[in-house]
Amino acid sequence: PYLPHHIGLSIDIMSALRLQTGGVRHLGGSNRTIIKQAYEMLVNEHTCLADAPPGTLVTLDRVYELVAHNLSSEKQRDIDEIDKTFGAHTWEAKTARVLALIEQVQHLPRTPRNIAALLYERLGAELPLEAVEAALRRLEEAHFARQAEGGWKLLTVAEKTWEAERREMKVTLSQEMERLREALQRLWEDPGLRSMDYRSRRRFSFQVGFQGHAVTRHGDLDLHLVLADAPEALSGEVEEHRRETRAPSHRNEIHWVFPFTPALDNALQELARSSQMVNKYDQLDAQSMLGDEQRTNLQNEKRHRQRWEAEVDRRLREALLQGVGVFQGQTRAVSAFHAREWKDVVRGLVQWVVPVLYERLEEGSVSLPPRAPQQVLQAADLSRLPAVFYSGENALNLIVEGPDGYTLNTDAPVAAAILAYIRQEQDYGSSVTGRKLEEYFSAPPYGWSADLVRAVMALLLRSGQVEIVAQARRHNRPDDPAVRKVFEGVRDFRAATFRLRQQIDLRTLVRAARMLGDLLGQEISPEETVIYETAHAWAGEMTGEVRIAHTRARDAGLDAVLPPLEAFLHLVEDLSRAESEEVVRVLAEEGQDLKTALEGYQRVRPLLKDDALVAIRRARRIFGQFWPDVAEMVTDPGMTERVAQAQKALTAPDLPARLSTVVAAADEIADFYRQAYEDLHLRRGDVYRQALEEVKTWPAWEQLTPEEREQAVQPLLQRACATLDYDEPSGACRRCNAHIPSMRSDLRAVRGYLDEVRQALHAHLPAETKSPARVRLRLRDLAPATVLRTPEDVKALLEALHRALLEHLQQGEEVELE
Secondary structure, three states: OOOHHHHHHHHHHHHHHHHOOOOOOOOOOOHHHHHHHHHHHHHOOOOOHHHOOOOEOOOHHHHHHHHHHHOOHHHHHHHHHHHHHHOOOOHHHHHHHHHHHHOOOOOOOEOHHHHHHHOOOEOOOOOOHHHHHHHHHHHHHOOOEEEEOOEEEEOOHHHHHHHHHHHHOOOOHHHHHHHHHHHHHHHOOOHHHHEEEEOOOEEEEEEEEEOOEEOOOOOOEEEEEEEEOOHHHHHHHHHHHHHHHHOHHHOOEEEEEEEOOHHHHHHHHHHHHHHHHHHHHHHHHHOOOOOHHHHHHHHHHHHHHHHHHHHHHHHHHHHHOOOEEEEOOEEEEHHHHOOOOHHHHHHHHHHHHHHHHOOOHHHHOOOOOOOHHHHHHHOOOHHHOOHHHOOOOOOOOOEEEEOOEEEEOOOOHHHHHHHHHHHHHHHHOOOEEHHHHHHHHHOOOOOOOHHHHHHHHHHHHHOOOEEEEEOOEEEOOOOOHHHHHHHHOHHHHHHOEEEEOOOOOHHHHHHHHHHHHHHHOOOOOOOHHHHHHHHHHHHHHHHHHHHHHHHHHHHOOOHHHHHHHHHHHHHHHHHHHOOHHHHHHHHHHHHHHHHHHHHHHHHHHHHHOHHHHHHHHHHHHHHHHHHHHHHHHOOOHHHHHHHHHHHHHOOOOOHHHHHHHHHHHHHHHHHHHHHHHHHHHHHHHHHHHHHHHHHHOOHHHHOOOHHHHHHHOHHHHOOOOOOOOEEOOOOEEOOOOOOHHHHHHHHHOHHHHHHHHHHHHHHHOOOOOOOOOEEEEOHHHHOOOOOOOOHHHHHHHHHHHHHHHHHHHHOOOEEEEO
């Protein structure tokens, strides 16, 4: 009772068995082979299909019973061990037998469905797919099988070794959390989660955070994902976050608390182990240190890692769907959102929190026509604008009709809010840019689109309420090319500065005079002419001064202090070119920006004086030349920390305030360096003078002329400097010009220089008077062991010494024992 596909598969299996290493050669894929197998299937005591009920079919586990003796001993041992672990008639045993037979059949994918089809044993029965899938999971958990290229397979010896090493990999909680953060990032890469529609008014995106790390960088709604330690700890964690989200600093945050389920924990651990194995063996593979079998295992592990990534993603979604949302002390479970998947939860969160956070969203939720700002500026009059600007449903009510025709309604919610914000910023002394307008009105409680803000600003400019300030010039005409350019592109609009348009009144003059007086440190009369002439002269003077300071800072490599200089230079240059009315307005409305920039310049200015620049250059030289030579000699951790902080300060924007720290650290290094130098110089001089005295006791010394002696001992004389003449800038003795590293090397090399002098002296001797060459012989080199423990060790040493001494003496050499 073979199914048709079983016949061809049985032939393929027998052919594969014949071709495998050690296979029985008389096996093959002939018809006689399948006929013989069919007969055995009926009568063999392990199958006995002749006695089976009608409808019973041949399954591949029964085929295994007939051909098992043809498989490798390794495969047979695996099946025996599986039988002992699970039982011989279990689905695990059946599934393993199928895998053992079909692994070598290349054309058959080893999927759970195919394996289940090969175990279909009775006509009319259900396909045992669920039983096979469960068996495969249990075989994998018991480390008998795993997924590989082509599907499931039994583990080889090498794969078992690999799997054993994988199981030994230690996974820390931080590694699990790193994998979890990566899974969250994959989750939020779903385009369906990037933004959610709110009642066709606007789409909202999320700025997602998890354990202090950003999952997504930018968004309209602040979502914090919170992991409870375990499912049973969920309620306590939710209660804690209810209290936290009631605090004013957290009222705009959404907290989603979800449990750390055992299934998610297990998947993260397995993924971390796979990642560790892949990282380890990828490095070995890059060094060509892997064999073919290990490289195959590495590729299988990479596929395994992908599968565990998918499993982590699935378990993460399950855990998230067990979570609870917390917002301003209120909670909502998944059931409140009627959610079946995480996307439904996110959509429900938007519907829940947006009406609370963006309570003025409806005021600006309108559909604007394309190029609305350009239409406002180009219209012949206010009666010809798009309908959204007038009264009516889904309109802004910005233009109203009165006795004098169509005029701007400054009481309209959108216009009133924008004008109030600009007035507030100007009263504080801050400039208002298009970027600040977009950011302020896109945030709670408004949530208005950038297109709306640009369109309303174009209308306010056309109606004479605001004007644009660029390069100390005012632009307030709708037909001005500079105005048209601002509203053509997003970048130009964001860079433009806006302010309320008004006549100069006494209050403005007083405010400008007071601000100029603060800048100059003197009292200024609140008269436009006085303010202009004084400010214009001061700005011209400061422009020249700051340009010089900027050049000095740039030439000195003080890049960290260039930004405050450039900011102040930009402001005073604009002020020096401005007209009288503009100067007054700038001082009154943006004087605080000018004052802040002046204070930044004044903080930098002392740093650019000659003595300060000399001190900085000296500190750089000491940190770069002296400190590397003595850093390892410093035993005071406090000094090391002070030097590290001073080095950072040299490139920090707050260098002016920390210059004294830098100078003190440089002085400390210089003092320490000099003391270390003096000590080394003295020690080296003593050692080399002693070496000179030793040379004078050698017999060859008396046989040479003074000139020959001086030439031979030059290596010692150069290093026997007796009088220190220390040069602070170079950090070296003017006489010998030695530095700390070279003196350290000299102290280690004194015996080598003595040998060099000995050879030089010997070279100057006449041939008939040359003394024998001298060699050093170390007993340690001749000893059979470091420690002598037996008489045999002593005897061996003496014999080796005897041979070595005779060899050197026969060559006419003197021997000096060490």
